Amino acid sequence: MRDFYKGKRVLITGHTGFKGSWLTRILAGFGAEVTGYSLAPEAEPNLYSMAEVEDKIHSIVGDIRDLELLRKTFAESEPEIVLHLAAQPIVRDSYVNPVYTYETNVMGTVNILECIRTTECVKSFLNVTTDKVYENKEWEWGYRENEPLDGYDPYSNSKSCSELVTHSYKKSFFQGGKTAISTARAGNVIGGGDFSKDRIIPDCVRAACNKKTIAVRNPHSTRPYQHVLEPLYAYLMIAQKQYEDIRYAGCYNVGPDDAGCITTGALVGLFCSGWGEGQAWENKFLGGPHEADFLKLDCSKLKNTFDWKPRWSVEKAVEKTVEWYKAYEAGLSLPELMDDQIREYWCLNKTGRE
16 A cells, blocks of 8 residues: 555645544655645644644645635646545534535535546545434444435535535546545544544543543443544555556445444543543533434445455554553654554554555
């Protein structure tokens, strides 16, 4: 994979976000020619600044809703591979501002696909959506890629619409084989550097750093938790494989094995054990807008197609997450730690070879 991406022109939307910052660090380390297109980081602190990647890539501050700036970016960067991560990603925020959520997550996807449609150089496009795109029936088995799409809340529904837009463009404009197009539906991710509001691990870290008990608003909800490097590896694998052979293009679930589908309370318990210092949590369910109680993915298609499997257990994912935040609290070098975790996950030595 490292050799494949060396020298490739890659455009990442949402490169200043949590996933995007990790992905940008990985691809810059692989020697790719990376162009990032995103809003400026909102959070302070933020991982993008900590990752120290801006001098290694071409970064453009822009709104995914701005079609003309996107067209200019495509014309200047001439990407071979496009990885679309830009989104309004928070369920609760989507209830507060549904119009912005739909504009960003749906029309943003339309704008990206319109640029690809009118750009000859793009050979591989991956739209990153979410496990929440499915019509959630709260059943015990994992959703498969052929299940109905119908997210409940504005965020989930907007990502379902993003999937449908991608499928429509693919059928309407890309049947000739110019560009391989896939979508990836990933489960909940954890890892170092997420400082977003209304996400469980950042909430845990804020409480732990302030020596407070962690308040968990829905400890009994079940989610497919995985370290952020798991889906990023899968995204890069899918984009590479379909670049090399368009027959690999499709839609894929990306999530942990069943052992990684645990309750939020169990996840917080792992965090408290890893953090130490007597850290504790309490159930603070106070109601609020609807969120799914039970959600799990069936990743058989990804496993069977690419001989893929998760590399890190949920326990390992929490361990590496706590390691990152402990280093942050201690003022250690975070880019160096990120590179160490990337090498460990990819099973690379110091020279970058497996």
